[in-house]
Amino acid sequence: GPVTALVPAAGRGVRLGADEPKAFVPIGGTPMLTLAVNGLVAAAVVDEIIVMVPAEHVDRTAALLPPDAPVRIVVGGAERTDSVRAGLAAAGDTAFFLVHDAARALTPPALIARVVDELRAGHPAVVPALPVVDTVKTVDSGGKVTGTPDRGALRAIQTPQGFAAGALHAAYADAGSATDDAGLVERLGVEVRTVAGDPLAFKITTPLDLRLAESLLTARPA
Ligand code: CTP
Numbered sequence: 204g205p206v207t208a209l210v211p212a213a214g215r216g217v218r219l220g221a222d223e224p225k226a227f228v229p230i231g232g233t234p235m236l237t238l239a240v241n242g243l244v245a246a247a248v249v250d251e252i253i254v255m256v257p258a259e260h261v262d263r264t265a266a267l268l269p270p271d272a273p274v275r276i277v278v279g280g281a282e283r284t285d286s287v288r289a290g291l292a293a294a295g296d297t298a299f300f301l302v303h304d305a306a307r308a309l310t311p312p313a314l315i316a317r318v319v320d321e322l323r324a325g326h327p328a329v330v331p332a333l334p335v336v337d338t339v340k341t342v343d344s345g346g347k348v349t350g351t352p353d354r355g356a357l358r359a360i361q362t363p364q365g366f367a368a369g370a371l372h373a374a375y376a377d378a379g380s381a382t383d384d385a386g387l388v389e390r391l392g393v394e395v396r397t398v399a400g401d402p403l404a405f406k407i408t409t410p411l412d413l414r415l416a417e418s419l420l421t422a423r424p425a
């Protein structure tokens with residue numbers, strides 16, 4: 204069945220601190236949203252793409268997307284969850300969804316294909332995962348350390364996250380909020396499978412991340 208990609212691109216980019224929303228900030232001259240959509244197209248496993256952008260940026264968005272690609276533009280919401288919900292509401296019948304942050308602009312197409320392969324193999328929820336390199340601690344509101352989870356059991360989770368269409372619709376039918384889509388699906392008791400992530404799928408969040416992305420793109424073969 205068909206694969207629909209939902210691309211949340213409606214964030215403000217507060218931590219990046221640029222003078223426009225993050226998805227519209229260029230890397231090597233090309234906006235992050237354009238790079239992210241190009242990656243989805245290059246993976247050649249996606250049938251339809253829906254991008255969610257801030258209301259006041261809808262008009263300029265079409266010109267940033269490949270003219271021949273099956274892309275639709277919808278208005279996002281106040282939180283990422285609201286943006287994904289808006290994309291979901293605009294989607295037609297599909298077998299699978301990918302939810303993929305525009306801010307992961309350098310995601311290799313091979314990772315996107317890997318997630319879809321696992322969906323097609325019958326897994327209802329698939330997320331890219333990387334080992335955590337730092338020790339992670341829990342702290343209380345005063346900053347006192349309350350625990351040190353075993354790092355070997357921790358993973359950093361990326362996008363694209365893939366879902367059987369029914370699972371994502373069911374997850375978003377509830378009013379909950381989470382920092383990723385799999386978090387909502389987990390609450391339904393759906394098993395979430397990890398696949399190997401890729402360091403290049405990092406989320407461009409801070410000015411340091413942007414500098415890293417710039418230098419990677421300069422070094423990348425066309
Ligand atoms: N996003 C969205 N709608 C929102 C918030 C976030 O579509 N209301 C998108 C962002 O555009 C981004 C992705 O979700 O592609 C991941 O979010 P994040 O990295 O937090 O981006 P921002 O929210 O823009 O950044 P910040 O939190 O620093 O403001």
Ligand code: MG
Nearest residue numbers: 214215216283
């Ligand atoms: Mg944010």
